[in-house]
Amino acid sequence: MRTIYLVLLAGLAVGIQPATAKGKQVRYVGLHPVPKADGGGICYIEGPHVHIFAANKLEYRDHGNQHYFVGDPVAYGYDGPRHAYKGHHPIHVHAVVGDDQEDVEFCYLDGPHFHSFTPPPAIKAEFVVADDAYFYVAEPPPVYVEARPAMIKVNAVYTPMVYTRPVIEVEPPSGWIGVRFSAPAVVVVEDRPPPPVVVVAPRVRAGVEVHVPVPTLRVDIGIGGGFGVGGGGGGHKHKKWKHR
């Protein structure tokens, strides 16, 4: 009888394990990076497709039930046509992937970066092209402002990445979102030095357990003077550092 209970308990334990992406289809649309653990590089499938690896929250947006990559593909080795942007801007996902499911998402990458697409003709007026780069100069919707504190953390992912970014030396045009909504400075601070490796001597079970705690990273985002809404050059007041 005890054996039966043990078998039942073991079965339940297996059943309640958290689901991982391994072995489970995850839906994507458009090109996107492939995690290093799954080979790295870029997946160039433009239409809807599936993989068995997961997408992260900062570089992907939900487009219907699919994940759409809003980051800079060049950072991951993309070798196709590319277009330079500076600062935050909207992405008309439906126009890029070519479906009729209207979906406007925002890219929160600060500074010069690439995408594989240009803004669609319908919103070209919202951009100014200078030095072969797109600058978003229109009024962003409230949803951009609301999501901004969380989404600008994507810059902590890209800042340390070494790759050839677009060189944009021209002064940003007036009305550029990076001036009106001042660009945050992203500082990556290590909470504490990496803890030592702790080796625990075995007690009951055979073998040795090696615990290597992962050092935590804290991302500090300093917003220079808050949002400088209105006025051509606002937003660059005193730097305040908000520690979270």
Place this chain on the structure above:
Amino acid sequence: MRLAALALVVGAFACGKGDGAAAGGNPRDAVVAAWKKGGLTPSPLTASTVTVGKDCESGTVGAIDVLLCVYPTAADAKAAEEAGLAWVADTTGAARVSGTVLIAVADRRKSDPSGRTINQLLKLAPN
């Protein structure tokens, strides 16, 4: 003589199945022809008994597994996309409709890490 003629007709029908649009009629042939025109080399397709549909044939393009199922209507084909993804199972792949044909592709041998071949398979197929 009559027997020889019959054998010729049967042979021609068998070769024509899944071998280009020139054979005419079967919408699956148009997909295969588009792939060939785009420079891909699909293997001969063979009848496949799968849960995705009743009229399915499978083969390979390079090392990518392909499944082409024909349905009475485009809506039926569209409705079978989920079943196509189920056929893909736990690997990289896709399922899309081309008229009344459901195209499912699966990279079970991990031969296409960049997805470029799969992208071609999906884009070359007629809409």
